[in-house]
Amino acid sequence: MSAVKQNKALDFMKDYALYFVLLLLLVVIISKDASFLSLTNFSNVLTQSSVRIIIALGVAGLIVTQGTDLSVGRQVGLAAVISATLLQAVDNVNKVFPDLGVVPIPMVILLVCAIGALIGLVNGVIVTVMNVTPFIATLGTMLIIYGVNSLYYDYVGSAPIAGFDGAYSAFTQGFFDIGGFRLSYITIYAIVAIALMWVIWNKTRFGKNLFAIGGNPEAARVSGVNVTLNLIGIYTLSGVFYAFGGLLEAGRIGSATNNLGFMYEMDAIAACVIGGVSFSGGVGTVFGVVVGVVIFTLINYGLSYIGVNPYWQYIIKGSIIVLAVAIDSLKHAKKNKRFACLLRGRLKTIFRFHRRNKGFQTAFIIGGGEIPIHINVGSVTMTARPAWKEAV
Known part of the structure; x- marks a missing residue:
């Protein structure tokens, strides 16, 4: 086999190996119990996926920027408990706040x-202003939120909060019967969230900035992107998605405790990576997150359906x-190796001397775009031209 064919085979395996493994696992599940292939089960999977999709969309935006969030599950749990205590039925004898009347769902x-x-x-703010790595920052807030x-x-x-108002139950457990x-x-809400995030990622400057930051934060900063403000923005938006997911999850399950949401962040992060969102940053699609x-x-x-021991489930996941x-x-x-080879072949440096400024300017030309650097005595300035922005 030629080197070219070997490289193509390796690329194919890297792109699809995980899907082959998951497909094999699914085949094993079906072979154990063929009744798994039923409309009821697929409906249940879709409903469970819907809440996780909303949560994963929030995490995905952070992974795109080379970040992460370990506080996801605890944020979901906090939103679930607050929603549950405020949306209990008025005639519930175990109502947490007996004197509280009917609270409108939109208000909650x-x-x-x-x-x-x-x-x-x-x-x-902790990640950007205080310059704490996302892993440590969100690990700390995870513990604080849980506390x-x-x-x-x-x-x-300290008891499971249940007995919800009828409107809340209908809002989270209602469905359309289609044949x-x-x-x-909940699936409808997830579709709305998917559409919203797709627009943000693909049709707004904010979304394009996120991918630029994920690809190269310094290059994004040089090209005029406010990295700090955009990162704070995506963390804030992610918190909104987690909270809404928590409200839906409490209603879907029918109760809430302080442990709800445990390990949700791991499932969300795993689903994002399965869906093609790269931890290296700057790569990912909304459709990929949904599929993942x-x-x-x-x-x-x-x-769970075929009765696999929960401990083995953790090992498999x-x-x-x-x-x-x-x-x-x-x-x-x-990809980095290929880019390095390309850069060595195409990188050119042009020196332009300026007598009036008593300095000189050099421009790195990549793919037809220039990154001009003007150097004076004791100072260096760098600006990016539009052609370079598009190239990046």
Whole structure:
């Protein structure tokens, strides 16, 4: 086999190996119990996926910028507990706040989303202004949020919060019956969230800035992108998505505790990587995130359906995450190698001397675009021309 064919075969394996593994796992599940292939099960998978999609879309925006968020699950849990305590039925004998009347659902949505936005804002400020790595920053806020949620949960009685208002139950558990297939309201909300995030990623300057930051933060900064403001913005937006997901999850399950949302961040991150969102930054699509979540949820649901030991499920899911990240790292390493070779072949440097300024200017030309650097005694200035911005 020639070197070219070997490289193509390796590229194919890197691109699709994970999907082959997941497909094989799905085949094993179906072979164990063929009844898994039913409209009811697919409806359940789609409903479970819908909440996870909303949550994963928030995480994906951070991964695109080379960031992450370990506080996802705890933010979901906090929003779920707050929503549950405010949206209990008036005639519920175990109502947390007996004197509280009917609270409109839109008001609760605004409240929990505002709390989520505030937490996201804090995460963004810690990462950008305080210059703490996203992993450590969100690890700290994860513990803080869980502590706050547990204190609140203890205050309201330390028992599963259930007995929700009929409107809340209908909002989160309602569905359309389409020829025996139940299309849940939650799936409709997920479709709206998908459309919203697609527009943000593909049709707004904010979205394009996120990918520029993920590709090369310094280059984005030089080209005029306010890196700090954009990163704070995406952390804030992610908090809103987590909070709305928490409100929906509490209603879907029918109860809430302070442990709701545990390990949701791992599932969301894994689904993003499976869907092609690279930890190296600057790479990812909304459609890929959706596919990744559906595949990962299908595997989770299938393993539980055929009665696989929960401890083995953790091992399998962990292996999938490691495999997904390893494949992504291999692909990124090869991409960097190719870019380095291309750069060596096409990089040109032009020196322009300026007597009047008593300095000189050099311009790096990449793909027809210039990055001019003017050097004076004791100072260096750099500007990016539009052609270079497009090239990047």
